[in-house]
Amino acid sequence: MTPQISLLLSAVFLVFLAHTAISPIIAPLSREVGLAEWQIGVTISASASMVVLTSQFWGRRSQSWGRKPVLTAAFAVATSTMAVFALLAYLGMAGVVTGWVLFLLFVVLRGFGFGTALAAVPPTAQAYIADVTSDAATRIKGMAGVGAVQGVAMIGGAVVGGVLAAFGLLIPLIVTPFLLAAGLYVVRFRLRAEPATTLIKRPATIRPHDRRVLPFLITGFGMFTALGFVQIITGFIVQDRLNLDGEMTGLVTGGTLLAMGIGMSFSQSVIVPRSGWSPPTLLRVGTPVALVGFLLLIPDIGLVPILLAVLFTGLGLGTAVPGFTAGPSLLVRREEQGSLAGLIGATNGLTFVIAPTSSTALYSVWPPLPIVTGATLMAAVVVLAWVHPRFKQFTPIMESTLPAGSDWSPAASLDQPVRPGSTTSPGSAPAKSVIEKSANC
Structure with missing residues (x-):
């Protein structure tokens, strides 16, 4: 792994550490400030909506503007937004800002503002990884690396948020902007900007219905929607099943998310790199394991089953998600990678547009109902991963994108400029016929 990729992954880690550090206190915080579930x-x-609306924009801009400018802007917006959000939470707990005004400001800051900034990070990182890898195994490992640091961030965020919550619900919110500021420092002063000649002025756009990627998008949508149905209500499950107060709920919820993070991190840092499995195999192995986790979470039988359930969910999704992210990237050209990364990010975001509102509403009707719904969706994903022809006949085309005898490689693209004025990578034209054949399978 090159130093620049390590820095990139550090930035991804910091933004998701900040994101997950407040997860343990969201449920008790909402009740402290008088907001309904x-x-x-x-x-x-609302945050997820901005991910859906802006992910493809950021993915393409990462190829036309450059990764560093996009990440710098994203971290600057995230840092300032969450600093103001922490102040708003304080005013809400003090009773200075209440009711619909508080709710609308929550949506604007934590929803629209932070969601737009967060949307830029994964597509930019994925487009970068796709740009500097030249074979399927390395691509899968790189995509798993992005997922692995998110898993580690989930562990760190659960620990940081849960432990700090024991000293007060506001403490994690105060720490979050400092984590984001550290990420801003990394991308602004440590990450090297790529040469302007490697940028693509007019990145290609991939549509969701493109037959090369549609089965993967459906699978990813199902997985993340199922996860969303249980992730947002985890704090409510912990508090209501175990009869805990606000601070203790934050601490125990942090431990619960820690178990999920451990599962995801282990899968993406150990199982995926060492297995050598293809993207379809990763999906076929990971989704049934995640389904077991969902089924274990349905009955109300204490803390230990909750921890086991989220551990299995983390193990399963940690194995399956690299198949979802790396698989379609092996089927498209270099100038399509940014758009594809944005499309994957938008798919992930779309699930969290639907799931949080639906799951909290269903939880009010009957607490196990959102879990049952998530388990049903995950079962459908398991079936799709095993029966769809795209997963049965998966043929990567990335090794065929270079013409015979070419010296150029994607890994060298950051140091060796392409021809001035070129908007496609060398070798992309010979690959077109292969891609068209793949798209018509």
Whole structure:
């Protein structure tokens, strides 16, 4: 792994550490400031909406503007937004700002503002990884690396947020802007900007219905929607099943998310790199394991089953998600990678537009209902991963994108400029016929 990729992954880690550090206190915080469950669900859905609306924009801009400018802008917006959000939470707990004004400001800051900034990070990182890898195994490992640091961030965020919550619900919110500021420092002063000649002025756009990627998008949508149905209500499950107060709920929820993070991190740092499995195999192995986790979470039988359930969910999704992210990237050209990364990010975000509001509403009707719904969706994903022809006949085309005898490689693209004025990578034209054949399978 090159130093620049390590820096990139550090930035991804910091933004998701900040994101997950407040997860343990969202449920008790909403109740402390007088917001209903559905209102916090709407806030999370608003954030996800911005991911859907802006992910492809950021993915393409990462290829035309450059990775560093996009990441710098994203971290600057995230840092300032969450600093103001922490102040708003304080005013809400003090009773200075209440009711619908508080709710709308939650949506604007935590929803629209932070959601737009967060949307830029994964597509930019994925487009970068796709740009500097030249074979399927390395691509899968790189995509798993992005997922692995998110898993580690989930562990760190659960620990940081849970432990700090024991000293007060506001403490994690105060720490979050400092984590984001550290990420801003990394991308602004440590990450090297790529040469302007390697940028693509007019990145290609991939549509969701493109037959090369559609089965993967459906699978990813199902997985993340299922996860969303249980992730946002985890704090409510912990508090209501174990009869805990606000601070203790934050601490125990942090431990619960820690178990999920451990599962995801282990899968993406150990199982995926060492297995050598293809993307379809990763999906076929990971999704049934995640389904077991969902089924274990349905009955109300204490803390230990909750921890086991989220551990299995983390193990399964940690194995399956690299198949979802790396698989379609092996089927498209270099100038399509940014758009594809944005499309994957938008798919992930779309799930959290639907799931938080739906799950919190269903939780109010009957607490196990959102878990049952998530388990049903995950079962459908398992079936799709095993029966769809795209997963049975998966043929990567990335090794065929270079013409015979070419010296150029994607890994060298950051140091060796392409021809001035070129908007496609060398070798992309010979690969077109292969891609068209793949798209018509």
